[in-house]
Amino acid sequence: MLRLKGVDAYYGQLQILKGVDLEVRPGEIVTLLGANGAGKTTTLKTIVGLLHPRAGEIVFKDKVINRLAPDETVRLGLSLVPEGRQVFPALTVFENLMVGAFTQRNKAEIERSLAFVYELFPRLTERKNQLAGTLSGGEQQMLAIGRALMSDPEVFLLDEPSLGLSPLLVEKVFATIQAINRLDKTILLVEQNAYQALQIAHRGYVLETGRIVLSGSAASLLQNEHIKKAYLGQ
């Protein structure tokens, strides 16, 4: 469904991704693990078009999307929940969700998505007229996920959704990701929290200094000695 082949990406002169190969198949939860600075966020930014690869190919639904801008990739069905949530602080919860539905023109569809998000996160219903900047970190994460769902994406990309959340909220966020996956949405999950991510993922990749160094089923990665040592602290 989504495939990266030998992708190189740069920030200015600095090469961040070095020949990244990665595949996400329909209905899967795939997790991309790695330490700070390994290139995880860059990978997501390159997929959605905030950055463009200098070499290699990004293919989504049999179409090369290397040169597409983010407003075009979202119309194709990719939706990114950015790192650090990045809700629009001076817009209300409702307005944030409606901006998420910017690409949707069908009123009935928007209403349906809105009802769905409110059902998934009852907390957001209670606070729908509150400015997003006044929400707690956990609520902002729910809003960021809800906002990304409003475009009715096929592939859902999440950048460190557990960052800065309490263990209880982390559990809830991961349960939500699983629930969204059960609705036939394909998920690419970037995480530092390797253990939690591998618990819900089908497959995983490990990125180190811009290269994929390991990949396999979540179960096999959980047993891998290198992963145990470097990412699970065992």
Next chain:
Amino acid sequence: MDLLLEIAQQVINGLVIGGIYTLMALGMTMIFGILDQTNFAHGELYMLGAYAAFFFSMVLGIPYLVSVCLAILVGVLLGLMYEWLIFRPVRGKDPLNAVIASLGASIFIWNAALLVFGGAPREIPTPFLGEKVNLLGVSLNVQRLLALAVTIGIILALYWWIGKSRLGRAMRATAQNREVAALMGIKIGRVAELVFATGGALAALGGALVGPIFLLQPSMGLLAVGKAFIVVIVGGMGSVLGAIYTGFGLGVLESLTVGFLSSAYRDVISFAILILVLWVRPQGLFGRTGERGG
């Protein structure tokens, strides 16, 4: 009682002028808040709007109110030209580039206007100019009342549009976080066109409305843009509500100063307020520190 009437008269005059400041400042503050760019050539949109109204009504003989609508269309086109020719090429670069580019454009347009229209002041006689109505003893010029009514109507409509419509939301989202707005499918280039078209329309409307009250001169934009800048800064750069309150407030204050002190103090008042605000509240009356927004 006479004093009261005099005050009422000056307040109405001040609201008319303040409305024009507001029309200009709204465009400038939107351009700054949403696109992070400063338009020093905004006064030329106002000047060209006034000359467009003059051209349609005096040269082509079109009725004044229709000419005003046509001048707004000219403003939209000019705004789009600004975006395509001046601001898009320097977007995402050092903000100083936009300052220099628009300053250059201002000088160029102003001098081109001087060449084409000549330096002699012109007037637009309208059917409303000689008319006066008496409201509770205050004698009011109909052209001024018309300018005020149209200005207030347009500002309310704009405020509703920014606050409630899909595109208004998209503009505010872009102001708060351009990258994430793009992720939501918002085309930033389209938003920029919308912002400049709106700014051009508002400034041209201002010019077309006051054209008949004052005289038309190619340099009229320079004077107006200075005042509009004070409004933008005092109101809080990027704040729409701040521009509205400050624009009308400054107009009334200036008018009262002229009426009760001396016209020599009119500009002193605006600059004194500017200095005071920069001193005690540098983010502006309605501005927020750190983040920007509608």
